[in-house]
Amino acid sequence: MSESPLRAPARLTIADVARAAGVSRTTVSHALNDRGQVDPRTREKVKQIAQQLGYRPNLRAQRLRTGKANSIALVSSMPFSVAGGPSRLGFMMEIAGSAMEAALRQGLALVLVPPLDAAEALLDELDIDGAVVIEPAAHDRNVTQLQRRGVQVVSIGRQPEGDQALPYIDLQGYETGRILLQHLAEQGALKTALLIGTQPRHSYVDMEQAYRDFAGAREMPVIIVRAEEAGGESAGREACRALLENHLGIDAICAPVDAFAVGVVKEIQARGLRVPEDIRVVTRYDGLRAQSCQPPLTAVNLHLDEISVLAIDLLFEHINGQVKRRVVTGPAPSLVVRASSSTAAGA
């Protein structure tokens, strides 16, 4: 653990309470913890004095005895250009909002671990009982690091090709892809291209499978291009340029990373083409990026509120060894149609 310059605040000890109550420290300890043989009136008196003095038990000493931190971490391994961004209102923070409430209901505090390289040191130092990792890639460093420490980990979204599969909440990536592609076809798209990230995440793996199956069933050409997540919007724009220059007649682009999708819309418009009249665009996460894009992006409601609660509950179960559920399936993803793929929605 690195040395930090934080000072310890002065704190009342059990000795102060014992002195004020005129009893031994052992009696104070037994009285406050409802243990041992203590006269009920003495117990009451000690509790009263402890409260008057503002005495709080030494949490760290208690934790050392019980081995519990009563804290869990929420960890994102997406690069900052995707997980963060100018408004900082992304996928992770939407999950964090619900997760902190769900954790609270279990008596657990939620610690946030941001998607930055510097977080690696923090992962070694956090006093936590478990962690929820958001959409880990295969061989995710954060997961490995936490497991090496003996911290219980569950993931939101399946970890692909994990050596030891983590318990996870199924984000139903295949179904998400299917409803987006189905919607594009219903809007008249005949030649849909797929733009995904290069990293081995379930969302890309599942989306690609849904796309290949969809194209196969309709004899649609398979046009897939990949971009680096870390490149964010401009990587999406670059990839779109390559798509349009190398393929004629593309009339729809499915770009599940919202930052990529915004780049796609900008590139299409910069070429004097119209969204959605010339090319329809859809994305996955229905966040601020999708909603504030011009035109707003058709996206998928992943029901992250409910997903977060399921993840916290699953983690709690595994920490306690109560159950051995490996997979929990959340609510089905539902389509949110907007003007980027439908002229009707733009009205």
Next chain:
Amino acid sequence: MSESPLRAPARLTIADVARAAGVSRTTVSHALNDRGQVDPRTREKVKQIAQQLGYRPNLRAQRLRTGKANSIALVSSMPFSVAGGPSRLGFMMEIAGSAMEAALRQGLALVLVPPLDAAEALLDELDIDGAVVIEPAAHDRNVTQLQRRGVQVVSIGRQPEGDQALPYIDLQGYETGRILLQHLAEQGALKTALLIGTQPRHSYVDMEQAYRDFAGAREMPVIIVRAEEAGGESAGREACRALLENHLGIDAICAPVDAFAVGVVKEIQARGLRVPEDIRVVTRYDGLRAQSCQPPLTAVNLHLDEISVLAIDLLFEHINGQVKRRVVTGPAPSLVVRASSSTAAGA
């Protein structure tokens, strides 16, 4: 502290390392902490073996010695109907996104404390060195509770009428009010009403002062209505109804709480009036609610990214007793004009 059913994970101890290295536990401790008289080769060997075994120092024992938690909390005292909401993407989560990065740079973990009554118990149990409280009301219970524990607290936004004024980041509520009212006047508004919350928060106090000064300087009638934050959107709608039924000729409404503003727009539209042609509407926080309202709401960029970093830095300084800054002024708020107040912006 309440008992939680969390189990302690098995953990390698210093004795395991000592056994494997064939040295005493004291030697291991000295070697790993670079203390005492240990032969450099032994030190290196112990470190290597500790790493091979995956030994991590017992953080809780270390914390007990140093008295440091290396964690800080982010606390919101706004009711859930305002701070949370269907999408959970509010003011608090935007601050949390930047604050977790800023905390990380100081080597501190950020713990989220949600705006719920149940959080009160958590505030007593959290092992933290300090807390950032978002826009506390006067006599805020969360602040009192934390201070009683000896936890260092700073606030984002001044705490009004505090017995002991907290160190704070100035959110410049007066200036925020001034630019909103100035903008409405420039858009042709002659009779602007103010809709604020009933709670004693700096944002309402400052906004009201700015409004009274503005009205006084222009001989505009002072029309102020208050609503309960906990009522959210429907409370805003109720208040708007009262405004329009009791006052003729209102052509603009300034509603700094975004949930209220959305209710205002719905009430105006339900009456067959148009926003902004008949009544202009503006709000304060430029979040998802403002941006996804129909029409989108003119709002203020409070630069919460930078504000969050300033708050974490100020808290860190106070925890360490390095400086005695009581007030830090952040970047000036800037207007974001949208279709709710400007026909030009709607084009």
